[in-house]
Amino acid sequence: MQSSKFAPWDDPDAKPLIRFKNVTKRFGEFTAIDNLTLDIYEREFFALLGPSGCGKTTMMRMLAGFESPTEGVIELAGQDIAPVPPNKRAVNMMFQSYALFPHLSVWDNIAFGLRRDSMPKRDVEDRVEEMLRLVRLEKFAKRKPHQISGGQRQRVALARSLAKAPKLLLLDEPLGALDKKLRQDTQFELMDIQEKTGTTFVIVTHDQEEAMTVASRVAVMDQGQLMQVSTPDRIYETPNSVYVADFIGDVNIIQGRATQDGEETYRIDWAEGQKPLTAKSSNVFSAGQTCHLAIRPEKVAITAERPEDAANAVQGRVHDIAYLGNLSTYHVELSNGTIIKAQTSNTRRISRRTFTWEDTVWLSWTATAGVLLAN
Amino acid sequence: MSRLSWFNTVSLTLGFAFLYIPMVILIVYSFNESKLVTVWAGFSTKWYGELMRNDAFLSAAWVTVKVAVLSSTFATILGTMGAYVLVRGGRFRGRTLFSGMIYAPLVMPEVITGLSLLLLFIGIGIERGVMTIVLAHTTFAMCYVSVVVSSRLVTFDRSLEEAALDLGCSPAEAFRLVTLPIIAPAVISGWLLAFTLSLDDLVIASFTSGPSATTLPIKIFSAVRLGVSPEINALSTIMIGIVTVGVISASLISKQALVRQKRDEQAAARVQ
Amino acid sequence: MRRFFLIAIPYAWLTVLFLVPFAIVFKISLSDYAVSIPPYVPQFDWAEGIMAFIRELDFENFIFLTEDDLYWKAYLSSLKIAVTATFLTLCVGYPIAYGMARAPEEWRPTLMMLVILPFWTSFLIRVYAWMGILSNEGYLNQILLWTGIINEPLTILNTNTAVYIGIVYTYLPFMILPVYSALDRLDGSLIEAAEDLGCSRAQAFWLVTIPLSRPGIIAGCFLVFIPTLGEFVIPSLLGGSGTLMIGKVLWEEFFSNRDWPVASAVAVILLLILVIPIVLFQRNQQKQAEAEQ
Numbered sequence: 030m031q032s033s034k035f036a037p038w039d040d041p042d043a044k045p046l047i048r049f050k051n052v053t054k055r056f057g058e059f060t061a062i063d064n065l066t067l068d069i070y071e072r073e074f075f076a077l078l079g080p081s082g083c084g085k086t087t088m089m090r091m092l093a094g095f096e097s098p099t100e101g102v103i104e105l106a107g108q109d110i111a112p113v114p115p116n117k118r119a120v121n122m123m124f125q126s127y128a129l130f131p132h133l134s135v136w137d138n139i140a141f142g143l144r145r146d147s148m149p150k151r152d153v154e155d156r157v158e159e160m161l162r163l164v165r166l167e168k169f170a171k172r173k174p175h176q177i178s179g180g181q182r183q184r185v186a187l188a189r190s191l192a193k194a195p196k197l198l199l200l201d202e203p204l205g206a207l208d209k210k211l212r213q214d215t216q217f218e219l220m221d222i223q224e225k226t227g228t229t230f231v232i233v234t235h236d237q238e239e240a241m242t243v244a245s246r247v248a249v250m251d252q253g254q255l256m257q258v259s260t261p262d263r264i265y266e267t268p269n270s271v272y273v274a275d276f277i278g279d280v281n282i283i284q285g286r287a288t289q290d291g292e293e294t295y296r297i298d299w300a301e302g303q304k305p306l307t308a309k310s311s312n313v314f315s316a317g318q319t320c321h322l323a324i325r326p327e328k329v330a331i332t333a334e335r336p337e338d339a340a341n342a343v344q345g346r347v348h349d350i351a352y353l354g355n356l357s358t359y360h361v362e363l364s365n366g367t368i369i370k371a372q373t374s375n376t377r378r379i380s381r382r383t384f385t386w387e388d389t390v391w392l393s394w395t396a397t398a399g400v401l402l403a404n
Numbered sequence: 405m406s407r408l409s410w411f412n413t414v415s416l417t418l419g420f421a422f423l424y425i426p427m428v429i430l431i432v433y434s435f436n437e438s439k440l441v442t443v444w445a446g447f448s449t450k451w452y453g454e455l456m457r458n459d460a461f462l463s464a465a466w467v468t469v470k471v472a473v474l475s476s477t478f479a480t481i482l483g484t485m486g487a488y489v490l491v492r493g494g495r496f497r498g499r500t501l502f503s504g505m506i507y508a509p510l511v512m513p514e515v516i517t518g519l520s521l522l523l524l525f526i527g528i529g530i531e532r533g534v535m536t537i538v539l540a541h542t543t544f545a546m547c548y549v550s551v552v553v554s555s556r557l558v559t560f561d562r563s564l565e566e567a568a569l570d571l572g573c574s575p576a577e578a579f580r581l582v583t584l585p586i587i588a589p590a591v592i593s594g595w596l597l598a599f600t601l602s603l604d605d606l607v608i609a610s611f612t613s614g615p616s617a618t619t620l621p622i623k624i625f626s627a628v629r630l631g632v633s634p635e636i637n638a639l640s641t642i643m644i645g646i647v648t649v650g651v652i653s654a655s656l657i658s659k660q661a662l663v664r665q666k667r668d669e670q671a672a673a674r675v676q
Numbered sequence: 677m678r679r680f681f682l683i684a685i686p687y688a689w690l691t692v693l694f695l696v697p698f699a700i701v702f703k704i705s706l707s708d709y710a711v712s713i714p715p716y717v718p719q720f721d722w723a724e725g726i727m728a729f730i731r732e733l734d735f736e737n738f739i740f741l742t743e744d745d746l747y748w749k750a751y752l753s754s755l756k757i758a759v760t761a762t763f764l765t766l767c768v769g770y771p772i773a774y775g776m777a778r779a780p781e782e783w784r785p786t787l788m789m790l791v792i793l794p795f796w797t798s799f800l801i802r803v804y805a806w807m808g809i810l811s812n813e814g815y816l817n818q819i820l821l822w823t824g825i826i827n828e829p830l831t832i833l834n835t836n837t838a839v840y841i842g843i844v845y846t847y848l849p850f851m852i853l854p855v856y857s858a859l860d861r862l863d864g865s866l867i868e869a870a871e872d873l874g875c876s877r878a879q880a881f882w883l884v885t886i887p888l889s890r891p892g893i894i895a896g897c898f899l900v901f902i903p904t905l906g907e908f909v910i911p912s913l914l915g916g917s918g919t920l921m922i923g924k925v926l927w928e929e930f931f932s933n934r935d936w937p938v939a940s941a942v943a944v945i946l947l948l949i950l951v952i953p954i955v956l957f958q959r960n961q962q963k964q965a966e967a968e969q
Binding site for chain 2: 678679682683685686687689690691693694695696697698700701704768769771772774775776778779785787789790791792793794796797798799800801802804805806807808809811813814815818845848902903905906907908909912913923926927930936939940943946947950954957958
């Protein structure tokens, strides 16, 4: 029976396509990947997300076969892939620079990998035509890479790496070279193609919005380690650390001391002369333990009067307003100097905005709005 | 600055006059009727005729071309390998010595290179002739080829090779199908450079040739030591003509390629 | 395995045909002259071993070089000629490179080609061209006599002046190209900034253009100086009997006197002299490459 929701990572019987087992990779003194264990399942769209130098590209190059792990084992469909050279792996890669062969036409670029497999000529032709249709480039088959636009080059690179129908497709910052508008369109196209072909995609990116949009699961990396591996919504709503909360989207972090105050409820003393805050959390804190309350700005309400029923409310002065078109972010300075961000939708015209600079306002949020984190 | 100041105009005019007048005079006087090269006695092509009948020059020219083709081809193969080792070889024992041996011949006085090779050939008892000149020319020309090719390889996007491996090429196939076609212009200009160097060389050829093999520069040198002769002028004119046609057509071809690429890129930008 | 062959083949080639010959030159420079074929007595015999070699090591040929003033005069005169000629080439080449860098964009490829063209033309022919110009009844004297500037033909060919002209002429492209590429990279707004800050044209040139084109000047000077020091063709065709250059001495020692041990010693010393500018040149190039990254 097929479950309605695609979530093999929650199924204990599911066999992963890729398995990193305690993989460490060192370059001389530098440890790029530090004892990392990870499963990726078939038909997943998996994103490796992190700042540059976090080791995400090294992970990808180990999968492609351009690097080999210093310690640990990488399995593809249950087989250790360490002894398999890159040209013998059922894994293809789409390079950040696209790496299109400049001396070959679009057609020949896509056919390149198929010809290496000594596929019959007719089959090569059929497959190339199919790929050209998939990326909607039939008209450009005869062109050379420098004769087409950046977005088209990106699609040729995708078609070329998909042509051999790999078990696994690696995408290294696939949209990095495109401008913002084109990037957004292409993200949906990528998801479409992934769904159509049923190929497992592993994408490397430093753009959190991109990772959240395209991926079924996201792995947030830092300094060669996995910080959190989960679905985009869980990463956003319930980050497991201040690092992840801070890396993904905008967030207010309030540091304080937790005291249990009822079932899964804590009182947080966070500043002299300020009323304690209340937050619900399934994480357990001992009395007086340092904690961090992470609240997304859009979960903070901004009002002129003190709201009656709010679990948490603080008063402050509007310090700055960032107008983003559809949204406005208010930077509100509290009496102790802390700045808290609150975001509201601009449903009204800007000239009729309720608050302006130096206004005294109330910020409020519920007990479940934030996440209470130990570190 | 779209217009040249008078100073720049003067320096460019004088500079190029200095570079080209000697050659122009040489060419003009190759069509001189008189045996006395410094006295103009009317237009004639008789010295070209004389040259064509001079078997010694013709056979020397044949030897020179043979040596140049062989040595530049060997030099291109060895030099491309050398460039690959320099840029992609990674670390290996004796890497410093290797790069030293690639760069040293570029600045080595020819008399020393020639002398040392001669002593080697005598030491191991090889009879001097065409083969020894080819060996000598291959050795110093391969270093020039290495420098030309390695400067291209340095800017070569490595992910192209990785993409070829990723799509199922063996390393040798990746080189043949991807790397070589892309660096081909550098390899070809390396070959041309090696060819010209070999064609031009007097000193090293003098040391390493034997009585059985005389190259054109050796022949010209022994002739001009005795003074200026109209026959040499004619020969020089032919050589200058060949080089000029070669260089100009090469630069026109590369300019055309550049223009075409620019036009394509503009067209591509419009498509977007 | 493949990588091993890739490295081994060019490595072996250069070792056998470049490194070993130098070892032989060095070895023969320590041998004695003998009237035989080959005309030297081997000083080093593997059978006797290294200790015997060191014990009997004699620097006779080197001592001979210091005693006969022909040699050290030749070294000194080569150095003098090379330094002077390099300076002259710079003086001639810099204005040309500067003019090229200031020329309209669309001319530059053509100007570049015009500089490179002589470089591809036979060296020997370019030197030979000057023989007809500089001789006593040559074109230069014909013009000067005709215009009445002089009454007697000037003797230029077979003097050091002719050698200087020949060197400047043949090595000019080596000076122009690196200087031009340095000047071409120079941002024109720097000059404008200097003038904006109160420099005169000449001051801006002296304080901004010259220092910023220095790497090109240095590279050009080394490219002229190093090969000039061992030059053979120019002094033997344009120079006279009074022109002493070490390349020519080596050639004559070898082909005319057939004294191989002394010729080898001359080569070893020339090489030692060259090591310093070569190392300096390499360092300059490296520094420039690092600055560009």
